[in-house]
Amino acid sequence: MYIPIGPRKEKGDWMSRTQSIATYLFVGLLIGAVAGYFLAGPLSYNKQISTLKNRISELEGQGPAELTGSLSISGSTTVLPITQECANLFMDQHPKVQVSVAGGGSGHGVKAAGSGEVDIGEASRNIKASELLSYPDLVAFSIGKDSVAIIVNPDNPAADTLDLSIEEISKIFSGEIDNWSQLGGDDHEIEVYTREAGSGTREVFETYVMEAFDVEFSEGAGVKPSNGEMRASVAGNEYGIAYVSLGYADNTVTSIKVGGIEATVENVNLGDYPITRILWMFTKGMPGTLEKAFIEFVQSSEGQAVVEDMGYIPI
Amino acid sequence: MRSEDIVSRILFLCASFSAIVVFLITLFMLREGIHALNWDFITGMTWKPGRNLFGIVPTLVGTLTVVTGAIIIATVIGVPSAIYLAEFSPFWLRNIIKSTVEVIVGIPSVVIGFFGLMVLVPFIRDNIGGRGESILAGWVVLAFMILPNVITLTEDSIRAVPRDHKEASLALGATRWQTIRRVVLPSASSGIRAALILGVGRAIGETMAVLMVVGNPEVPWIPTSILDRVRMLTSTLAIEFSYVEWGSQHQYALFAIGVLLFFLVTILNFVATFVIRRRNLK
Numbered sequence: 310m311y312i313p314i315g316p317r318k319e320k321g322d323w324m325s326r327t328q329s330i331a332t333y334l335f336v337g338l339l340i341g342a343v344a345g346y347f348l349a350g351p352l353s354y355n356k357q358i359s360t361l362k363n364r365i366s367e368l369e370g371q372g373p374a375e376l377t378g379s380l381s382i383s384g385s386t387t388v389l390p391i392t393q394e395c396a397n398l399f400m401d402q403h404p405k406v407q408v409s410v411a412g413g414g415s416g417h418g419v420k421a422a423g424s425g426e427v428d429i430g431e432a433s434r435n436i437k438a439s440e441l442l443s444y445p446d447l448v449a450f451s452i453g454k455d456s457v458a459i460i461v462n463p464d465n466p467a468a469d470t471l472d473l474s475i476e477e478i479s480k481i482f483s484g485e486i487d488n489w490s491q492l493g494g495d496d497h498e499i500e501v502y503t504r505e506a507g508s509g510t511r512e513v514f515e516t517y518v519m520e521a522f523d524v525e526f527s528e529g530a531g532v533k534p535s536n537g538e539m540r541a542s543v544a545g546n547e548y549g550i551a552y553v554s555l556g557y558a559d560n561t562v563t564s565i566k567v568g569g570i571e572a573t574v575e576n577v578n579l580g581d582y583p584i585t586r587i588l589w590m591f592t593k594g595m596p597g598t599l600e601k602a603f604i605e606f607v608q609s610s611e612g613q614a615v616v617e618d619m620g621y622i623p624i
Numbered sequence: 625m626r627s628e629d630i631v632s633r634i635l636f637l638c639a640s641f642s643a644i645v646v647f648l649i650t651l652f653m654l655r656e657g658i659h660a661l662n663w664d665f666i667t668g669m670t671w672k673p674g675r676n677l678f679g680i681v682p683t684l685v686g687t688l689t690v691v692t693g694a695i696i697i698a699t700v701i702g703v704p705s706a707i708y709l710a711e712f713s714p715f716w717l718r719n720i721i722k723s724t725v726e727v728i729v730g731i732p733s734v735v736i737g738f739f740g741l742m743v744l745v746p747f748i749r750d751n752i753g754g755r756g757e758s759i760l761a762g763w764v765v766l767a768f769m770i771l772p773n774v775i776t777l778t779e780d781s782i783r784a785v786p787r788d789h790k791e792a793s794l795a796l797g798a799t800r801w802q803t804i805r806r807v808v809l810p811s812a813s814s815g816i817r818a819a820l821i822l823g824v825g826r827a828i829g830e831t832m833a834v835l836m837v838v839g840n841p842e843v844p845w846i847p848t849s850i851l852d853r854v855r856m857l858t859s860t861l862a863i864e865f866s867y868v869e870w871g872s873q874h875q876y877a878l879f880a881i882g883v884l885l886f887f888l889v890t891i892l893n894f895v896a897t898f899v900i901r902r903r904n905l906k
Contacts, residue, residue, distance in 0.1 A: 546755075
């Protein structure tokens with residue numbers, strides 16, 4: 310019979326290993342705590358200094374009084390990225406201001422601003438007459454423009470000559486016109502791409518094109534979750550057609566003329582290109598100091614640079 | 625002894641942390657999804673958020689079609705590969721093939737999806753027909769992604785067959801192929817089944833790669849051809865979540881899809897655990 314004589318030693322090994330793990334953990338925690346203490350010290354100290362400095366400059370009456378308070382904004386998801394970025398920049402400049410930004414859609418933006426639920430509402434469409442009746446105090450500020458280009462593949466034989474009316478476009482996207490031969494191209498199915506329900510770009514397209522002729526997207530339309538994928542799909546598919554925010558229409562795709570007008574920033578600015586929208590901010594009554602400061606910031610060159618960065622058209 | 629207690633408490637905290645997180649996630653999804661988990665959701669044939677229609681059937685059928693096809697392809701290619709690697713291949717070759725296959729696991733799924741979109745989809749469109757984005761493309765992409773799981777796990781379970789079983793069979797005069805077919809594969813079968821079930825679990829949860837190749841029609845329908853486009857449960861979530869209005873029926877319906885996915889994968893994991901445990905009991 311074999312009796313192992315090792316266990317005691319093995320157990321000793323295990324014990325010392327456990328102990329050393331415990332020791333390492335303890336030392337680690339200790340180092341962490343000490344480092345945390347030393348790092349947290351200067352940080353809170355810095356904060357105190359800056360608070361004191363602000364207080365001093367306030368007492369001495371130098372410069373304008375610092376903006377304080379909180380600002381709530383909600384509305385269109387199209388305007389959301391602009392507002393979010395502007396809010397971050399604004400808060401950097403005015404550390405005592407807290408701006409909270411939420412989505413909810415244009416309709417929500419109008420309603421929330423009109424009822425005083427939020428300080429600033431946003432919409433990526435014009436205010437409706439019915440809304441103005443419900444909320445007569447609304448004051449609107451334009452902060453940018455957006456447009457939607459209809460794109461096809463450059464290799465499509467019909468690409469360069471296509472010039473469609475809004476009605477024809479609505480028929481293509483609803484599936485009533487479903488072959489390129491009906492538009493002077495090859496005898497091949499038109500492969501329609503669309504954005505997901507709720508997308509801002511889709512909303513404009515629906516407002517200007519689909520709802521104008523009371524039609525819905527064809528059931529077979531392929532859903533793409535971003536402007537980038539819409540463009541990539543058409544760039545890779547000779548028989549595809551899609552719509553993208555104007556900033557995305559580059560040379561990998563061909564933007565078609567709508568009612569004889571090319572989709573360019575100039576034509577949008579001239580008001581000639583038909584699918585154009587203004588991005589709005591609303592306040593209930595004339596804006597207060599803080600609201601005014603924020604809207605002016607968005608309209609300033611710094612804010613308009615953000616508008617341009619996000620692929621929209623500055624005013 | 626005290627230090628051991630401390631260590632075991634710390635380890636317990638770490639272990640319970642992940643369990644608690646899973647529990648909280650489940651609770652959160654159920655709380656949001658419960659509002660939409662109704663009969664219309666489970667039996668509805670139309671998914672039209674704009675019209676407040678949230679029928680999941682075509683999407684569920686699409687998901688199951690894509691996953692089933694992918695698992696069949698992965699089995700047809702993966703199991704023979706595993707048999708070859710475990711029983712026939714020379715050691716050096718096995719190392720090369722196995723480590724190459726395992727590289728697939730490390731490829732981010734969006735890269736595989738991109739490859740599918742740029743290479744596979746145009747290939748299908750030009751040579752087979754349809755729009756290219758199709759069930760077929762989903763099969764190929766998903767099969768490729770679960771292949772490493774199937775090969776690795778199957779090979780492991782073939783290797784786990786005791787050597788004396790094989791030797792006994794060979795000693796009785798059975799050929800190598802007879803031994804594999806009559807002795808090795810039957811003893812490894814529960815391991816192989818577990819490998820396939822885990823593969824299905826992975827395939828159902830996969831998002832990015834399939835999202836890019838299955839086409840996602842505006843209103844999904846029950847597919848009638850392998851060139852039809854479908855929606856997957858995961859791709860519907862990924863596409864629609866970013867813009868969903870919080871607190872709307874649409875948001876609840878998306879959470880309900882999450883619950884459904886969670887439910888499917890959990891069942892599959894339970895079945896896999898059960899199959900593996902039965903093997904160990906044998």
